[in-house]
Amino acid sequence: MSTQPDEFALIADLFAPLSASYPGALGLTDDAALLEVPAGQQLVVTVDAMVAGVHFLPDDPPDLVARKLVRVNLSDLAAKGAVPFAVLLAASFPTDVSMAWLTAFAAGLKQDVEAFAIALIGGDTVSTPGPLTLSLTAFGRVEAGRALLRRHAQVGDRLWVSGTIGDGALGLLAAQGGLDMVSADHRAALADRYRLPRPRTLLGPRLVGVARAAMDVSDGLVQDLGHLCRASGVGAVVEADKVPMSAAARAVVAADQSRLATVLTGGDDYELLFTAPREGTDLLLTLARETDTSLTEIGCITAGTGVTVLDRDGLAIPLPRPGWRHFRGEPA
Numbered sequence: 459m460s461t462q463p464d465e466f467a468l469i470a471d472l473f474a475p476l477s478a479s480y481p482g483a484l485g486l487t488d489d490a491a492l493l494e495v496p497a498g499q500q501l502v503v504t505v506d507a508m509v510a511g512v513h514f515l516p517d518d519p520p521d522l523v524a525r526k527l528v529r530v531n532l533s534d535l536a537a538k539g540a541v542p543f544a545v546l547l548a549a550s551f552p553t554d555v556s557m558a559w560l561t562a563f564a565a566g567l568k569q570d571v572e573a574f575a576i577a578l579i580g581g582d583t584v585s586t587p588g589p590l591t592l593s594l595t596a597f598g599r600v601e602a603g604r605a606l607l608r609r610h611a612q613v614g615d616r617l618w619v620s621g622t623i624g625d626g627a628l629g630l631l632a633a634q635g636g637l638d639m640v641s642a643d644h645r646a647a648l649a650d651r652y653r654l655p656r657p658r659t660l661l662g663p664r665l666v667g668v669a670r671a672a673m674d675v676s677d678g679l680v681q682d683l684g685h686l687c688r689a690s691g692v693g694a695v696v697e698a699d700k701v702p703m704s705a706a707a708r709a710v711v712a713a714d715q716s717r718l719a720t721v722l723t724g725g726d727d728y729e730l731l732f733t734a735p736r737e738g739t740d741l742l743l744t745l746a747r748e749t750d751t752s753l754t755e756i757g758c759i760t761a762g763t764g765v766t767v768l769d770r771d772g773l774a775i776p777l778p779r780p781g782w783r784h785f786r787g788e789p790a
């Protein structure tokens with residue numbers, strides 16, 4: 459291979475090996491891929507784009523960029539209870555991208571394609587005068603009619619989240635050189651959560667038939683919960699004290715109370731947020747053990763509209779901006 463990337467060499471050398479486990483990918487030698495959907499199952503499809511300087515830092519390691527791209531999409535599938543099996547990649551590489559960058563990117567892609575037992579079944583490769591722009595489409599399967607949806611929450615449901623909340627947003631601050639009020643270990647742990655989400659691919663499918671409504675938390679807990687509430691025609695109350703935080707996030711908030719708003723409204727958590735009837739609690743605690751995932755009840759679904767976050771005295775915490783919005787910018 460020459461030092462200048464060539465589109466067809468890239469596809470054959472770097473991407474085609476990642477298609478090997480899926481016959482319908484035709485080794486990335488044809489115009490399109492052929493998907494199998496077993497009888498009684500539904501295809502669940504999602505796409506997410508990532509732009510250098512917006513969704514990752516331009517000098518982030520290329521293997522981690524690839525893995526984050528895969529993982530943010532698998533998080534959406536997990537939120538629907540789907541088991542992922544294939545992805546398509548549309549990549550717009552800057553004209554001056556190096557072979558070393560591309561090789562490292564493909565290595566990261568390979569690592570997660572293998573880790574999550576999926577295949578790269580096709581895509582498109584172009585060059586752009588603009589920033590590196592990546593779009594990944596992910597395909598999963600779920601038993602027909604049983605996908606977890608945002609619109610199924612009912613008044614009285616308990617509200618749950620997986621893992622810990624706030625690490626992604628605090629991790630971005632740490633990755634940008636901030637949060638020097640906590641230890642280097644805490645900063646590293648947070649930055650790692652920002653760069654490499656852990657999509658709940660095992661938990662999601664296990665929530666089918668247990669959770670009522672579900673979504674993943676990617677743009678801030680409060681804003682995302684607001685979307686779930688709107689889709690279901692309900693409101694929600696969150697008890698801020700119950701929102702699970704990592705040791706590193708707790709250290710940040712202990713040093714600077716104002717960072718609690720970052721935890722509640724910052725993006726990049728990629729945890730699952732779901733509702734379940736109160737009778738489902740025991741089953742959820744069993745599921746948590748079996749999938750080795752922490753699950754925490756953080757509030758409940760109410761009649762009405764909107765999300766209220768209460769402090770430990772039961773007073774509403776004012777949150778000027780509930781989460782990340784493109785075209786408007788990040789929360790305070």
Ligand code: ADP
Pocket residue numbers: 469473486487488489490491546547548549578579580581582583
């Ligand atoms: P066409 O011109 O017919 O759209 P391409 O030459 O763009 O086909 O792509 C050839 C094959 O390589 C197709 O199977 C396509 O899906 C695959 N491919 C191209 N770019 C990528 C990529 N970035 N990742 C995965 N597969 C890719």
Ligand code: MG
Pocket residue numbers: 488489
């Ligand atoms: Mg063609």
